Amino acid sequence: MEHKKINLTLKVWRQQNAQSKGSFTEYKVSVSPDSSFLEMLDDINNDLEKKNLEPITFESDCREGICGTCGLVINGQPHGPIPRIATCQLHMRNFKDGDIIYVEPFRAKAFPIIKDLMVDRSAMDRVMEAGGFISVNTLSVPDGNAIPIPKEIASEAMDAAQCIGCGACVAACKNASAMLFVSAKVSQFALLPQGQPERYKRVESMVKVMDEYGFGSCSNTYACEAECPKGVSVKNIARMNREYFMAKVKSQNVE
């Protein structure tokens, strides 16, 4: 069966390693509109490998928008032009024949480039280690619904917990701020009874580590919410600010 294909010009960021200076390399492709963006890159890589050339390095895992591994800046927008999806869910039918597409890695001081389009996002893992957890008793499994939680609160916590930690908020922010990510993680625990024991310690230490990695501050431009594949709300940033102020006022930490 013959499918109609669209012709595109891709300008892909190629960079050997963190130290080297990168630049755009042009690729002319003819691709099915039903192909996903990452499948198109796979095709390019197959061709490159056939020619014994170095394939484009990019990250992906689940390819169904839930793992947060993929993430490219496509024509200046993290995860491309379609809102509320990850790069892996972006299909070529959203582009027109003859389009020029710039593909860049997430850019931030805290996200050094490893190679080509792959960046090191472990700074986000360090932030999680600093407080993105709750303490639970081991051994027997606790009863489900043993702690009553109002539906609205549970939903709000779930909305925050939708964050897949992809880093698009950092990539979109003009300040490369990680506030949306950190605030989603602070919120999902702060809202629920299970998160109360570490509540104030959590926000203090997560913000501290966030600052240490050189993420910027929030200018309230809300680019993060607009580009978040899960639509995590900037209300979480307001909540994190509240939590932070309360923590500073209430906690025993005098350092």
Next chain:
Amino acid sequence: MSWVWKSLNSSIGKKLVMAITGVALMLFLIIHLAGNMSLYGGKDAFNNYVRLLEHIKPFIRVIEVILASVFVFHIFNGTRLWIENKQARPQGYSVNGSRKNTDVFSRTAFITGSIVFIFLVIHLQTIWYKFNYSGSELDLYTITTEWFQVWWYAALYFISVLLLGFHLNHGFQSAFQTFGWNHKKYFPFIEKLGTVYALIMTIGFGSIPVYFFFFGGK
């Protein structure tokens, strides 16, 4: 008390300083505009208003010191945040997508603020300095309105006030977001109130150079 200092120098603390000083400056602007409206009352109304301020000079001086420090904190902290935020992304994007995910008011807050700062310096020299250090016998109404006859001064005043409006439209809601008041019930109202406030300030201050340039206050 080192925790206070450290907290105010954290990423969230610096935003809090911007928000608190910003709200203080927004309150000042309301009083400033109310006073300026006396220009429309003519020579006597304005000169009487200035005389009233002269009369309570010690009080005004205290307010001025507080105001000056609020300005310094807002400007210093804003500039510092801007530099640090630039450093958070050493290499920028080749394609700028910011038009697609942000509004012009928030994107340009530093630029509009910088232009308003330049205006502030000129404004202090031409009005505030004259009023305070050239003797009380002067007819300040005439001095002020004569400045508005100068086309470049009127234009600078008008453009600066317009950009101040941009700055305020972002700053108002931004301050409350920073305070953590983004709540389903109140925030849509705060956002509208911020736009209304910015419009009142822009029209209020902006009308003065237009009126005196075209009608000469007659």
